[in-house]
Amino acid sequence: xxxxLWKKELESYFASPLAYVLVGLFSxxxxxxxxxxxxxxxxxxxxxxxxxxxxxxxxxxVVLRLFANINFLMLVFIPLITMRLFSEEKRLETIDxxxxxxxxxxxxxxxxGLAAFTLIIAMLVMTGIFPLIIWGVGVRDFSLLGTAYLxxxxxxxxxxxxxxxxxxxxxxxxIAALLSVLGIMFLWMITWGGHLNSNFLVAEIFxxxxxTSHFERILRGLIGTQDIIYYLTFIFLFGFLTVKSLGRRNx
Numbered sequence: 001x002x003x004x005l006w007k008k009e010l011e012s013y014f015a016s017p018l019a020y021v022l023v024g025l026f027s028x029x030x031x032x033x034x035x036x037x038x039x040x041x042x043x044x045x046x047x048x049x050x051x052x053x054x055x056x057x058x059x060x061x062v063v064l065r066l067f068a069n070i071n072f073l074m075l076v077f078i079p080l081i082t083m084r085l086f087s088e089e090k091r092l093e094t095i096d097x098x099x100x101x102x103x104x105x106x107x108x109x110x111x112x113g114l115a116a117f118t119l120i121i122a123m124l125v126m127t128g129i130f131p132l133i134i135w136g137v138g139v140r141d142f143s144l145l146g147t148a149y150l151x152x153x154x155x156x157x158x159x160x161x162x163x164x165x166x167x168x169x170x171x172x173x174x175i176a177a178l179l180s181v182l183g184i185m186f187l188w189m190i191t192w193g194g195h196l197n198s199n200f201l202v203a204e205i206f207x208x209x210x211x212t213s214h215f216e217r218i219l220r221g222l223i224g225t226q227d228i229i230y231y232l233t234f235i236f237l238f239g240f241l242t243v244k245s246l247g248r249r250n251x
Contacts, residue, residue, distance in 0.1 A: 001103060005111030006118075009085075013119055018080075022119070026077055027126040033069045034130050037062045059144055062134075064219055067148040070127070071155055071215060074120075078156060079180035081119055082163025083173040085112045086246070090171035105243045113160050113239070120156045124149065144221050151218035154231045158211060159184055161238035168245040187211040 013019040041061045089095035131145060159180070166179035191210025207213045211234075214227045 002107050002111050002114075005103070005108060006114050009112050009115030010118055013115065019119055019122075022077055022080065023123050023126060026073060026123045029073060030066075030070055030127055034062075034066055034127075034133075037065055038133075063144060063148060066130070067152055067219060070124075070152055074152070074156055074159055075181060075184050077123070078116070078120070078159040078163055079166075079177040079184070081116050082160055082167050082180060083177035084167070085116065085164060086167040087171055087173045087176045091173075105246045106239070108246070109164060109239055109242045113157075113164055116160045116163070117157060120160070121153075124152065144219070147221045147223065148219055150223075151215050154218065155211060155215050158187075158231060158234045158238075161235045161242070162187075165238045165242045165245060168242045 041058060086095065162183045163176075163180040166183060167173075167176040169179065170176050187210055189210075190206050191212035208226070208230065211230075214230050217224065217227055
């Protein structure tokens with residue numbers, strides 16, 4: 001049943017121009033960012049003495065900054081993807097068709113989340129040309145590339161889980177998207193609040209709750225158990241809340 005629902009959701013994406021527009025726009029923006037970072041790095045290497053060039057890290061200046069920017073792009077693209085998943089069906093009253101069939105709420109949530117994540121994977125696959133370009137210009141430093149993709153994928157799963165919950169709360173797509181954007185921004189800002197707080201315990205709690213610190217550690221290859229637990233807990237928590245939100249029809 002999950003496979004059938006996943007396939008239906010994915011077909012609904014690619015049956016409309018939305019998926020193609022999002023993938024194309026994401027590829028264009030990320031491509032511009034990549035080439036600007038690469039050009040800046042090249043100009044920086046050429047502008048300093050050769051004996052100092054090795055002090056400029058390609059990974060730091062290009063790879064990590066690229067994926068930090070890709071993570072920022074997810075703030076815009078994922079709410080656009082998830083806002084319609086439940087909101088549109090509520091508005092059109094087609095969501096009741098699920099409950100007439102032998103389908104559980106968690107199956108609907110899981111299938112819609114997987115479909116959204118599949119679209120995100122399609123967007124990330126388009127960035128696969130970047131390592132080829134890096135190789136073509138003679139740079140052989142591919143360290144942290146795998147963990148960078150992992151960090152973006154885990155963040156995307158969290159944003160999708162949050163977006164699904166926001167979409168289940170309202171029949172208005174715009175409101176769902178705004179709630180999702182605000183939720184993601186809160187996850188970023190609470191980490192900054194932890195850095196600014198003088199109380200050590202409060203700072204540690206804020207830093208752990210915020211998603212930024214976990215993303216930065218994974219981005220640099222410092223994958224810890226606490227980070228994996230955080231991501232799994234976040235995804236399951238908002239998945240659970242979405243299921244409960246859909247279950248309100250029985251109240």
